[in-house]
Amino acid sequence: MKKIVNIIGAGLAGCEAAYQLAKRQIYVNLYEKKTIKKNSVQTLDLFAELVCSNTLRSTDLKNAVGTLKEEMRLLDSLIIKAAEFAKIPAGESLAVDRKKFSQYITDTMKENQFINVMEQEIIDIDSSIPTIIASGPLTSEKLQESISKFVGKDYFYFFDAVSPIIKKDSINFDIVFRKNRYEKGETQDYLNCPMNKEQYTKFYNELINAKITDTHLKEEKDLKVFEGCMPVEVMAKRGFDTLTFGPLKPAGLRNLDGTNNFAVVQLRQDNAANDLYNLVGFQTNLTWPEQKRVFQLIPGLENAEFVRYGVMHLNNFINSPELLNEFNQLKSNKNIYFAGQITGVEGYVESTSSGIIAAINMARMINNEQQVIFPKDSVIGGLQNYIISTDSKNFQPMKANWSIVDPLNLIKKEKKEVRKEMYSNRAINSIKTFIKEYKL
Ligand SMILES: Cc1cc2nc3c(=O)[nH]c(=O)nc-3n(C[C@H](O)[C@H](O)[C@H](O)COP(=O)(O)OP(=O)(O)OC[C@H]3O[C@@H](n4cnc5c(N)ncnc54)[C@H](O)[C@@H]3O)c2cc1C
Structure with missing residues (x-):
């Protein structure tokens, strides 16, 4: 047959x-x-x-x-x-x-x-x-x-709607600390990049002015159905505090010495081998060189090596x-x-x-x-x-x-x-x- x-x-x-x-x-x-x-x-x-x-x-x-x-x-x-x-x-x-x-x-x-x-x-x-x-x-x-x-x-x-993924061995662990929000869970899985107000302000200004790719999914009106996956720069443009009440909120993420942060970027394990981490909530339309430039302003990620950049496309x-x-x-x-x-x-x-x-x-x-x-x-x-x-x-x-x-x-x-x-x-x-x- x-x-x-x-x-x-x-x-x-x-x-x-x-x-x-x-x-x-x-x-x-x-x-x-x-x-x-x-x-x-x-x-x-x-x-x-x-x-x-x-x-x-x-x-x-x-x-x-x-x-x-x-x-x-x-x-x-x-x-x-x-x-x-x-x-x-x-x-x-x-x-x-x-x-x-x-x-x-x-x-x-x-x-x-x-x-x-x-x-x-x-x-x-x-x-x-x-x-x-x-x-x-x-x-x-x-x-x-x-x-x-x-x-x-x-x-x-x-x-x-992909957040960038970076190599664990390129993260600066003198700055980044391991903790879940409110230390919930049996193991502490998240890595946290703490920011003071000055560091956040610099990062924020660079983020909202960074160059974005030529895509049809960049304006808020295009993204209505994708509210849960709003690009980080679009969310930031809603106001200075939007990110600190959203993906960068510092609540429950005090430093190991007990001091507070103005904002915290969280990194989540991305693979079973535990050598890759993604930036939580950082789906983005920034061009790749801009992602490298702006995201390396995050404390602890100054030498971050990107294995893939964030994207947002059909x-x-x-x-x-x-x-x-x-x-x-x-x-x-x-x-x-x-x-x-x-x-x-x-x-x-x-x-x-x-x-x-x-x-x-x-x-x-x-x-x-x-x-x-x-x-x-x-x-x-x-x-x-x-x-x-x-x-x-x-x-x-x-x-x-x-x-x-x-x-x-x-x-x-x-x-x-x-x-x-x-x-x-x-x-x-x-x-x-x-x-x-x-x-x-
Ligand atoms: C806009 C865009 C740009 C990209 N640019 C790059 C790039 O620069 N470099 C890179 O490495 N990757 C790029 N990619 C990603 C990806 O590598 C390519 O899309 C690649 O062509 C995927 O291969 P594929 O065989 O899975 O699909 P395709 O090569 O897209 O083949 C799928 C085929 O199925 C046909 N088809 C669809 N529906 C039906 C149907 N109902 N009946 C019969 N036929 C159908 C389509 O006409 C098409 O010919 C891009 C993707 C997109 C969407």
Whole structure:
């Protein structure tokens, strides 16, 4: 009997998944609506469009996204092949001619005898057929409704409101202290950055005057429905005291010597390894350089290293920690897999990598083979592990970075650059072994 999979969305993750399935001789119906109906950022009729920047970021293996690309190359990624084909000079970045890149992928899809391209909008999910949902961060409205119904409306989100995340080892613990508000709870989990009036005033003035990104979610009127996730700078503009009665309120957070503070910024643990912390209530539209400049004014964060900056934009994604297993398969319906940005990974390369995981496992499921868990010491596996095992209540999308892979147990303290190289070598070797072991 012919083995068939439906893929919804011929974006980066969808095309990658189609290619990986076709390679394994599984027929694919690849559904794409853009030639009939484009979203607000699409301009080409071609598949796998890079809607914003034309770079797949660093090629330096010491950078987690550089290593991720190498892992994907080893896994025979179509998107990496297309990027190499359409490459243009950009120093250490893998930048591409976007039209040439998308044309290569579109031709590959249309010429492959296992792939049947269907230019239509899917509005309902037919769970009787194995399906990969890869409809991206701007999934069409009707499909959004149908996904919401399918997974539960509390598990499908429409926009990102992310606070910046910083590395714990970049926090100044001479200033920052550990305490929960009113010391409630068995363990004291929050880190607190205390501010006196002078420090707060300086921070406040810089915050309200900082440069914001060009986004459609920046004015109060745009954010009405998102009151609980108001960007910190918008809230600050309501008045000098608004933050000190809101996320920066000092009540119950006296210093360890018992003295009071004018304001306190709280940091909350962000990952199980306890080496990342997010700034509570700091979802923001500030540009990235401005976030670094203004947030480093917070006492104790003067040398804060940001693993991701805050953002606030339209982004459809599901609550993967609640919904998905390690194969990108829906826990509640084994015929449905998700891939791409909709799973809560973020970025072109990351989205594509999740298409590889979904397709390889979908193929194995169809062939009655054991599905495979990508190694957690690789970037692809670390990222997958992050999206399914992080705290589901505070789940927000994540890019590739070294904090999400299994930590190295180092006997002696190595320099940062040496450490990164060790992480990268281990990740690449691990993927090579994995490919060999499972004959991928
Ligand atoms: C405005 C914006 C800018 C971004 N800029 C960057 C950037 O510069 N760098 C970066 O690394 N990442 C960026 N991202 C994040 C992300 O990496 C990209 O969106 C990436 O394209 C996600 O890949 P994907 O395969 O998950 O989704 P997509 O590439 O968006 O593919 C999804 C496809 O599904 C189709 N589709 C949607 N609904 C349906 C339906 N009902 N039926 C059939 N087809 C459907 C869409 O037309 C689309 O072609 C950006 C995201 C957004 C929203």
